[in-house]
Amino acid sequence: QVQLVESGGGLVQAGGSLRLSCAASGLTFSVYTMGWFRQAPGKEREFLARISRYGGTTYYVDSVKGRFTISRDNAKNTVNLQMNSLKPEDTAIYYCAAGVRQSGVGPQDYHHWGQGTQVTVSS
Numbered sequence: 001q002v003q004l005v006e007s008g009g010g011l012v013q014a015g016g017s018l019r020l021s022c023a024a025s026g027l028t029f030s031v032y033t034m035g036w037f038r039q040a041p042g043k044e045r046e047f048l049a050r051i052s053r054y055g056g057t058t059y060y061v062d063s064v065k066g067r068f069t070i071s072r073d074n075a076k077n078t079v080n081l082q083m084n085s086l087k088p089e090d091t092a093i094y095y096c097a098a099g100v101r102q103s104g105v106g107p108q109d110y111h112h113w114g115q116g117t118q119v120t121v122s123s
Contacts, residue, residue: 002026009117020081022096034079038092086121
């Protein structure tokens with residue numbers, strides 16, 4: 001049974017930082033591209049970043065480029081998202097996801113999902 005469990009969310013002031021983690025189990029972690037998404041109330045789920053199977057390649061959407069950093073540790077089956085310079089518009093539920101497509105940028109490209117962790121950025 002595949003499980004992805006996010007942690008690290010919380011309430012932070014604008015300009016602050018948070019580090020999200022996602023622990024994976026029940027899958028061969030290094031086979032999967034890992035991605036982070038977020039979903040704000042009333043909005044569609046938004047792709048943020050992905051990292052290749054062995055961490056050699058990362059990709060970010062423009063809205064988080066330079067502020068967020070994705071990383072993974074295949075020995076620990078974890079993927080992280082370091083978020084700096086947070087803004088109120090970053091407030092959302094954040095999800096990690098696993099997919100086999102190397103260049104996935106949409107929810108349809110990812111097969112396994114965590115339950116999400118809430119990030120709230122106050123102004």
